[in-house]
Amino acid sequence: EVQLVESGGGLVKPGGSLRLSCAASGFTFSSYSMNWVRQAPGQGLEWVSSISSSSSHIFYADSVKGRFTISRDNAKNSLYLQMNSLRAEDTAVYYCARGRDRFNSYYFDYWGQGTLVTVSS
Amino acid sequence: DIQMTQSPSSLSASVGDRVTITCRASQSISSYLNWYQQRPGKAPELLIYSASTLHSGVPSRFSGSGSGTDFTLTISSLRPEDFAVYYCQQTYSSPSITFGQGTQLDIK
Numbered sequence: 001e002v003q004l005v006e007s008g009g010g011l012v013k014p015g016g017s018l019r020l021s022c023a024a025s026g027f028t029f030s031s032y033s034m035n036w037v038r039q040a041p042g043q044g045l046e047w048v049s050s051i052s053s054s055s056s057h058i059f060y061a062d063s064v065k066g067r068f069t070i071s072r073d074n075a076k077n078s079l080y081l082q083m084n085s086l087r088a089e090d091t092a093v094y095y096c097a098r099g100r101d102r103f104n105s106y107y108f109d110y111w112g113q114g115t116l117v118t119v120s121s
Numbered sequence: 122d123i124q125m126t127q128s129p130s131s132l133s134a135s136v137g138d139r140v141t142i143t144c145r146a147s148q149s150i151s152s153y154l155n156w157y158q159q160r161p162g163k164a165p166e167l168l169i170y171s172a173s174t175l176h177s178g179v180p181s182r183f184s185g186s187g188s189g190t191d192f193t194l195t196i197s198s199l200r201p202e203d204f205a206v207y208y209c210q211q212t213y214s215s216p217s218i219t220f221g222q223g224t225q226l227d228i229k
Contacts, residue, residue, distance in 0.1 A: 035218075037165075045157075045165065045208055047218040059216035095164055105171035106212040107155040111164040 002026040002110045004096050009115030016086050016119070022079040022096030022112055030054075030074035033099035035108060036081050038092035038117075046092075049081065050099065064090075086119045093117075123147050123214050127207075127221035133229040138199045142224045144192045144209035153213035156185055156194045159223075160205045168207075169194065204228050 008020040022034070036048040049070040050059045058070055069082040079096050093116050097108035124147040134140050144154065152172040157165040167176045169185040172192055182197040196203055209221040 044223045045159075045210075045220040047220070050216050050218075057216075061217075100170075102171070104152060105155075105174070106153065106215050107167060107170040107210070108157075108165075109167050109170075109176065111166065113164050 004112035006096055006112045006115040009117045011118045012086055013121050014119055017084045020081040020094055024077045029077040034079045035097045035099050037095045037097055040092045088119050091119045122217055123211050123219055125209055125211055125219050125221040127224050131225040133227045134199055135229045136199050140196045142194045142207055144221050146190045146211055149189045150211045150213035152188050153211055154192045155210045157208045158205045
């Protein structure tokens with residue numbers, strides 16, 4: 001059974017830092033791209049960042065570029081999101097999601113339960 | 122960025138009703154369109170990918186159609202567990218991926 005479990009969320013002051021983790025199990029982690037998606041309270045979904053299976057390709061939404069860093073450790077079956085210079089507008093539930101790349105399609109087929117990040121003084 | 126617009130933003134329906142949700146892209150995205158369901162307090166779950174392919178384990182009362190800029194998600198006969206928020210997602214311009222704003226489906 002595919003499982004993705006996020007951790008590391010919490011309350012942080014504006015300008016602070018936080019590192020999120022996503023522990024993967026039930027599949028060959030090193031074979032899949034991974035993503036972070038966030039959802040502000042009462043709002044919709046926003047793609048944040050993607051990383052390819054070998055970490056050779058990394059992408060960010062403009063809203064977090066230069067402040068967030070995605071990484072993975074395939075030996076530990078883990079995905080990370082280092083978040084620096086946090087702002088109030090980064091307050092959200094952060095989900096990790098597995099990317100599935102097929103001919104003429106790309107989608108997020110499994111999601112974690114999410115971890116809440118609150119940026120407030 | 123490609124903008125995704127869902128309509129309606131909310132709707133009320135009864136168990137057994139047939140419901141259709143529409144998603145429109147600001148430019149052609151071929152069939153790179155996915156649908157997700159999010160129940161209250163839960164993570165999103167994949168329903169349909171590539172506009173019309175049902176994800177494993179998803180009930181057949183869900184169906185998707187469309188290509189280019191206009192897409193629909195149809196639930197043929199609503200069940201109580203279907204009352205949730207539905208999101209479309211385009212991955213045509215991956216890695217710049219965007220979601221629709223969501224459609225809240227409530228019980229009438």
